[in-house]
Amino acid sequence: MQYRFKNARILTMEEGRQIFKGEVWVSDDKISFVGTDSEAEQRLSEISCSWDREIDCAGDLIMPGFKDAHTHSAMTLMRSRADDLPLDEWLNKQIFPVEAHMTGEDCYHLTRLAVLEYLTSGITAIFEMYLTPETIAAACRDTGMRCVQTGCYNSFMQSAELVEDMYNKLNSPEDPLNTYILGFHAEYTSSPEVIDKMAALAHKYQAPVYTHLAETAAETKGCVERYGMSPVKYLSSRGIFDYGGGGYHMVHVSEDDMEIIKEKGLYVVTNPGSNSKLASGIAPISDYMKHDIPVAIGTDGPASNNALDMFREMFLVTALGKLREEDASAIDAMEVLKMATVNGARSMGLEDCDCLAEGKQADMIRIDLHQPNMQPINNIAKNIVYSGSKQNVKMTMIRGVIRYEDGVFNIGDDPENIYRQAELIKERIDKTLV
Amino acid sequence: MQYRFKNARILTMEEGRQIFKGEVWVSDDKISFVGTDSEAEQRLSEISCSWDREIDCAGDLIMPGFKDAHTHSAMTLMRSRADDLPLDEWLNKQIFPVEAHMTGEDCYHLTRLAVLEYLTSGITAIFEMYLTPETIAAACRDTGMRCVQTGCYNSFMQSAELVEDMYNKLNSPEDPLNTYILGFHAEYTSSPEVIDKMAALAHKYQAPVYTHLAETAAETKGCVERYGMSPVKYLSSRGIFDYGGGGYHMVHVSEDDMEIIKEKGLYVVTNPGSNSKLASGIAPISDYMKHDIPVAIGTDGPASNNALDMFREMFLVTALGKLREEDASAIDAMEVLKMATVNGARSMGLEDCDCLAEGKQADMIRIDLHQPNMQPINNIAKNIVYSGSKQNVKMTMIRGVIRYEDGVFNIGDDPENIYRQAELIKERIDKTLV
Numbered sequence: 001m002q003y004r005f006k007n008a009r010i011l012t013m014e015e016g017r018q019i020f021k022g023e024v025w026v027s028d029d030k031i032s033f034v035g036t037d038s039e040a041e042q043r044l045s046e047i048s049c050s051w052d053r054e055i056d057c058a059g060d061l062i063m064p065g066f067k068d069a070h071t072h073s074a075m076t077l078m079r080s081r082a083d084d085l086p087l088d089e090w091l092n093k094q095i096f097p098v099e100a101h102m103t104g105e106d107c108y109h110l111t112r113l114a115v116l117e118y119l120t121s122g123i124t125a126i127f128e129m130y131l132t133p134e135t136i137a138a139a140c141r142d143t144g145m146r147c148v149q150t151g152c153y154n155s156f157m158q159s160a161e162l163v164e165d166m167y168n169k170l171n172s173p174e175d176p177l178n179t180y181i182l183g184f185h186a187e188y189t190s191s192p193e194v195i196d197k198m199a200a201l202a203h204k205y206q207a208p209v210y211t212h213l214a215e216t217a218a219e220t221k222g223c224v225e226r227y228g229m230s231p232v233k234y235l236s237s238r239g240i241f242d243y244g245g246g247g248y249h250m251v252h253v254s255e256d257d258m259e260i261i262k263e264k265g266l267y268v269v270t271n272p273g274s275n276s277k278l279a280s281g282i283a284p285i286s287d288y289m290k291h292d293i294p295v296a297i298g299t300d301g302p303a304s305n306n307a308l309d310m311f312r313e314m315f316l317v318t319a320l321g322k323l324r325e326e327d328a329s330a331i332d333a334m335e336v337l338k339m340a341t342v343n344g345a346r347s348m349g350l351e352d353c354d355c356l357a358e359g360k361q362a363d364m365i366r367i368d369l370h371q372p373n374m375q376p377i378n379n380i381a382k383n384i385v386y387s388g389s390k391q392n393v394k395m396t397m398i399r400g401v402i403r404y405e406d407g408v409f410n411i412g413d414d415p416e417n418i419y420r421q422a423e424l425i426k427e428r429i430d431k432t433l434v
Numbered sequence: 435m436q437y438r439f440k441n442a443r444i445l446t447m448e449e450g451r452q453i454f455k456g457e458v459w460v461s462d463d464k465i466s467f468v469g470t471d472s473e474a475e476q477r478l479s480e481i482s483c484s485w486d487r488e489i490d491c492a493g494d495l496i497m498p499g500f501k502d503a504h505t506h507s508a509m510t511l512m513r514s515r516a517d518d519l520p521l522d523e524w525l526n527k528q529i530f531p532v533e534a535h536m537t538g539e540d541c542y543h544l545t546r547l548a549v550l551e552y553l554t555s556g557i558t559a560i561f562e563m564y565l566t567p568e569t570i571a572a573a574c575r576d577t578g579m580r581c582v583q584t585g586c587y588n589s590f591m592q593s594a595e596l597v598e599d600m601y602n603k604l605n606s607p608e609d610p611l612n613t614y615i616l617g618f619h620a621e622y623t624s625s626p627e628v629i630d631k632m633a634a635l636a637h638k639y640q641a642p643v644y645t646h647l648a649e650t651a652a653e654t655k656g657c658v659e660r661y662g663m664s665p666v667k668y669l670s671s672r673g674i675f676d677y678g679g680g681g682y683h684m685v686h687v688s689e690d691d692m693e694i695i696k697e698k699g700l701y702v703v704t705n706p707g708s709n710s711k712l713a714s715g716i717a718p719i720s721d722y723m724k725h726d727i728p729v730a731i732g733t734d735g736p737a738s739n740n741a742l743d744m745f746r747e748m749f750l751v752t753a754l755g756k757l758r759e760e761d762a763s764a765i766d767a768m769e770v771l772k773m774a775t776v777n778g779a780r781s782m783g784l785e786d787c788d789c790l791a792e793g794k795q796a797d798m799i800r801i802d803l804h805q806p807n808m809q810p811i812n813n814i815a816k817n818i819v820y821s822g823s824k825q826n827v828k829m830t831m832i833r834g835v836i837r838y839e840d841g842v843f844n845i846g847d848d849p850e851n852i853y854r855q856a857e858l859i860k861e862r863i864d865k866t867l868v
Contacts, residue, residue, distance in 0.1 A: 076809070080816035084752075084766045116806035120825060276753035277820070279762040307749075307807055307821035315746065316753075318518075319710035323754075328713040332518045372550035372849065373741055373824075375510070376856040382514035386711070387741035390807075391554060391824040415806065422810040 001052045001400060002027055003362075008057035009369070009380065010034060013064050013341045013355040019380055024062050025049070026362040029176070029399040034356050061367040061380055064355055065124025065396060066310040067344025069269045070248045070298025072130045073114035073139075074107040077425060078303035087216070087278050095303055101429045104132035109421035111139035116415055117308040118145060119404035122393040124363035127210075127269070127298060127348045129183060129248075131157070133166045137178040143411035144403045146363065148348040150183030150210045153198070154190045160197035167205065177399065181349060182245070186212035187231045188219050192238075199239035206243050208349075210269075211235070213247025216280045220252040232257040241266055246347055248298065249274075250288075251281040258291050267294050267347035270339075272316035273307065274300035282324045285317060285331055296344040297336075311388045314340050318385060333385035366395035435486045435834060436461055437796075442491035443803070443814065444468060447498050447775045447789040453814055458496050459483070460796040463610070463833040468790050494828060495801040495814055497771075498789055499558025500744040501778025503703040504682045504732025506564045507548035507573075508541040511859060512737035521650070521712050529737055535863045538566035543855035545573035550849055551742040552579060553838035556827040558797035561644075561703070561732060561782045563617060563682075565591070567600045571612040577845035578837045580797065582782040584617030584644045587632065588624045594631035601639065611833065615783060616679070620646035621665045622653050626672075633673035640677050642783075644703075645669070647681025650714045654686040666691040675700055680781055682732065683708075684722075685715040692725050701728050701781035704773075706750035707741065708734035716758045719751060719765055730778040731770075745822045748774050752819060767819035800829035 003026040011019045012034060023040040025033035033043055075095075082094030102110075107130060118126060125146035130136055133149050140147035149170060151163035163182060170180035182205065184190055184198045202209045214220050214231050223231040232253060235241060241260075246267030253261070261268065270283045288295050297317060299308045314336045321331040345354035353363045369377065373387045384392075396404040403410050437460040445453045446468060457474040459467035467477055509529075516528030536544075541564060552560060559580035564570055567583050574581035583604060585597040597616060604614035616639065618624055618632045636643045648654050648665050657665040666687060669675060675694075680701030687695070695702065704717045722729050731751060733742045748770045755765040779788035787797045803811065807821045818826075830838040837844050 076806075078812075079810070080813040080820060083813070083816045083820060084763050087762050090762065113806055113809060120806060273749075273753070276757050277762065279756040279760050279764070281760075282757065302821065305820070306816070307823065309807070309821075309823060312746065312749065312823075315707075315741075319707070319750075320757075322713040323710050323716065326713050326715075327520065328524065328711065329518050329520050330713070370850070370853070372510075372547055372554065372853075373743070375547060375853045376513070376860045378512075378860070379514040379517070382517045382740070386514060386517060386739070387736065387743075389741065389743060389746075389824045416804070419804070419806075419809045426810045426812070 002050065003400070004051040004054040005057055005062055006040070006054060007059060008062045009059060010356065011061060011063040011381070012357060013338065014357060019061070024356060024364070026397070026400050029362060031356055031358055031360050031362050033358060057366060058370065060369050060394060062356070062364055063367065064341045064353070065363045065365045065398065066122050066340045067125045067127070067296065067348060067350070067353070068118060068123045068299050068308065068310060069127040069296035069344045069347050070271055070300055071114070071126045071128045071308070072301030073126065073128055073136065074102065074110035074130050075301035075303040076110045076113045076422065077102070077106070079306045082303060083306070090278070097433060098429055099131065101432050102131060104135040106425045107132045108135040108139045109418060109425060111136050112143050112411070112413070112418050113422050114302065114308055115139065115143040115145045115411060116409060116418060119396045119409060119411070120390050120393060121309045121311065122365040122396055123308070123310055124365070124396060124398045125345065125348060125350055125353060133170065133180070137170055137175070141175060141177055144177065144398050144401055146177050146350070146353070146398055148179045148181060148350065150181045152185045153194065154185035155194055156189065160201060163198070164201055179349065181210055182207050183210040186219070187223055187235060195235065195238050195240065199242070202240060202243050208243050208245035209240050210245050211247060213250050214252045214257070215249035215275070217252050230254055230257050232260050236260050236264060249280070249283070251275055251283045253284065258287060258293070261293050262291050267296055267343070269296045269298045269347060270317060271298050271300040272320050273313055274304040276316065276320070278304055282320045284324070285321045286325050289331070289335065294343045294346065295339045296347040297339050309390055310340055311390060314385045333382040336385045337381055362397055362400040364397050365393060368392045368394040436484065437834070438485040438488040439491055439496055440474070440488060441493060442496045443493060444790065445495060445497040445815070446791060447772065448791060453495070458790060458798070460831070460834050463796055465790055465792055465794050465796050467792060491800060492804065494803050496790070496798055497801065498775045498787070499797045499799045499830060499832065500556050500774045501559045501561070501730065501782060501784070501787070502552060502557045502733050502742065502744060503561040503730035503778040503781050504705055504734055505548070505560045505562045505742070506735030507560065507562055507570065508536065508544035508564050509735035509737040510544045510547045510856065511536070511540070513740045516737060517740070524712070531867060532863055533565065535866050536565060538569040540859045541566045542569040542573045543852060543859060545570050546577050546845070546847070546852050547856050548736065548742055549573065549577040549579045549845060550843060550852065553830045553843060553845070554824050554827060555743045555745065556799040556830050557742070557744055558799070558830060558832045559779065559782060559784055559787060567604065567614070571604055571609070575609060575611055578611065578832050578835055580611050580784070580787070580832055582613045582615055582784065584615045586619045587628065588619035589628055590623065594635060597632070598635055613783060615644055616641050617644040620653070621657055621669060629669065629672050629674065636674060636677050642677050642679035643674050644679050645681060647684050648686045648691070649683035649709070651686050664688055664691050666694050670694050670698060683714070683717070685709055685717045687718065692721060692727070695727050696725050701730055701777070703730045703732045703781060704751060705732050705734040706754050707747055708738040710750065710754070712738050716754045718758070719755045720759050723765070723769065728777045728780065729773045730781040731773050743824055744774055745824060748819045767816040770819045771815055796831055796834040798831050799827060802826045802828040
């Protein structure tokens with residue numbers, strides 16, 4: 001399909017480029033033009049163009065879609081099932097028993113439920129870690145969501161063989177929506193053997209590795225007790241990060257850890273909603289920024305967050321950062337937008353989805369500025385981070401396909417069918433657990 | 435108008451009552467029936483009913499509207515104008531110079547802009563403090579918003595005479611949407627003379643008084659330096675709270691203050707979005723709850739928040755509370771919903787807007803459960819607090835009038851006109867400031 005978005009404000013997220021008025025053209029899966037109105041006019045006089053659809057944006061903003069850089073999508077099943085509980089009770093009495101009964105087919109339907117929500121929040125790619133990679137990939141392929149998966153291998157589930165198998169299988173050019181990055185669940189769930197096997201894979205493929213890292217004070221303390229080192233230092237010492245990668249959460253780190261993170265070129269994926277709701281703490285985002293360590297943003301899974309809402313996460317990144325530093329000027333809105341788009345894309349290996357430019361993938365969103373929370377237009381970037389909400393997402397496009405527009409989904413199935421599947425799964429597992 | 439809402443889930447917010455399936459009927463400004471499906475059938479067999487409109491809610495939730503218990507609505511003008519700045523620079527260099535140029539007519543239009551946003555967030559009443567009470571009342575009357583105002587009297591603006599005049603004028607039964615409660619700006623902006631005049635008014639009318647209270651550590655410290663007492667203790671010692679009332683923010687209070695708050699029967703109005711964004715701190719909500727001190731929730735003004743979004747505030751109340759207490763079980767979702775509805779209404783003197791029951795005011799909202807963030811339906815109350823968003827507000831009704839439905843406003847003017855007015859005001863004041 002050929003699209004022309006005209007009469008738009010455009011935030012490309014290219015370094016140093018301000019918002020301008022102009023046009024974005026899409027040809028199949030790629031952006032074929034981004035420029036000002038006069039540049040568009042110039043281009044139109046040079047070449048002949050025809051569009052399947054011309055969209056008058058009425059001054060709305062076109063920008064890159066958000067990258068949700070840490071998800072466990074099929075945990076939609078446990079949304080609002082286990083809240084307001086201490087962390088150990090949440091995990092051991094509520095989450096693990098349910099997960100024990102989840103099938104690959106369950107994960108397929110429940111991931112599709114999450115995709116619906118991602119689309120409402122302008123999310124065009126997810127960095128996913130969960131139980132059954134192949135059915136998760138199928139769910140994303142069928143709904144049109146871009147999905148970068150990583151392993152949740154640990155001493156109790158998955159295997160180095162599965163991780164390697166998925167790494168080879170899910171990076172096929174035949175399925176451009178799905179890719180796979182090496183990863184494992186966490187230090188605290190993994191024996192030294194697991195960790196050594198992962199390090200061996202990193203070396204074999206000269207590839208980055210991702211994992212849950214320094215999420216809670218107890219995790220960091222436990223690792224020090226086990227190995228005399230912080231999780232960051234311990235995993236680095238085993239060679240896990242010799243080809244880069246990163247960590248999810250990274251709330252409890254030391255100044256020494258910062259140096260290692262910087263030296264290894266790691267990405268920090270922060271999850272402020274989940275870290276608040278589970279009372280895990282506030283990540284030192286300002287410190288990461290001072291060290292020039294790139295930060296991306298993820299929602300984590302809906303069992304711990306419970307929303308899959310990048311607007312909420314963006315506000316929390318800066319609001320919690322301001323509280324932590326006791327400084328209202330900490331973490332500027334534009335930095336947050338960079339985390340939610342450019343840094344997210346790069347952490348996921350999606351270099352062609354980081355900003356809007358000719359030849360890049362057409363993963364973009366339209367933000368409705370004709371809503372009261374966006375008025376008056378003093379500063380659009382700050383509006384998005386400080387007063388934006390899902391209600392402002394007028395359109396979500398992935399690989400040149402509009403998957404959500406004016407509240408209507410285009411994901412190959414009726415949302416009500418997906419809701420019904422989720423209810424059936426819930427009822428089946430509830431019966432088993434009684 | 436006579437409305438029948440059927441096939442609904444209903445959360446009345448009456449103490450101890452669970453969500454049930456049933457009907458709500460509205461007759462003019464009041465609720466004329468709330469009950470289960472069988473109770474509705476019984477009632478229908480007893481009396482003859484006719485409705486102007488029957489609404490099939492398709493299983494969606496009907497609940498009381500949210501009460502935004504602390505607002506400065508016309509500060510919409512400064513939304514995203516002065517962010518990411520230290521507090522003193524924010525106030526002195528950005529906010530005060532703009533306010534100096536705002537007229538009563540400006541406040542009228544800018545309050546209407548805020549009303550649009552309140553409606554999108556399911557807010558059916560606001561507790562408002564700002565510059566020009568009469569044009570603010572006109573804006574709320576014209577748009578249909580329920581508005582309880584209080585004074586922002588201090589050493590630099592308004593007067594005890596104005597507060598008394600508004601108290602008498604805006605509590606007229608002829609204008610049921612507008613009421614007025616005694617109040618002044620804050621201890622730190624008010625001379626002892628201002629405070630004594632307010633205390634005299636409280637005594638004269640045997641009426642509660644509201645004010646900004648213990649918002650920042652600097653404010654509390656300053657008061658101790660000035661008077662050897664915390665703001666709570668100092669104001670109480672001057673007789674301000676002899677007939678009750680309450681404070682906005684109340685972040686920095688001592689155990690002694692808690693005792694005074696409890697003894698005087700004060701309401702705490704918490705503003706977590708604003709307190710985070712301005713790095714003022716996290717209010718001790720769990721402690722207030724332990725002392726049985728009622729907590730209500732407000733957004734504060736759009737210059738400091740910047741959204742007027744009760745879903746964000748509700749999540750923040752519990753998420754920040756969990757972080758503060760380092761306890762994921764702190765501040766249950768149902769408690770948060772009570773703060774946002776029942777406690778809010780009572781703090782504002784709106785006893786007939788606190789819950790859904792026969793004879794109460796028809797101030798209620800419909801929450802769209804057919805959205806992915808509300809699925810599956812494990813626990814609706816937790817869904818609202820932990821994954822709810824403005825996107826779930828399908829309808830907002832105030833005094834029996836639907837003011838917002840399916841994204842369309844019914845506020846006596848075209849939203850685009852209001853946006854234009856706000857832009858014109860912005861342009862005019864920008865020119866003056868250059």
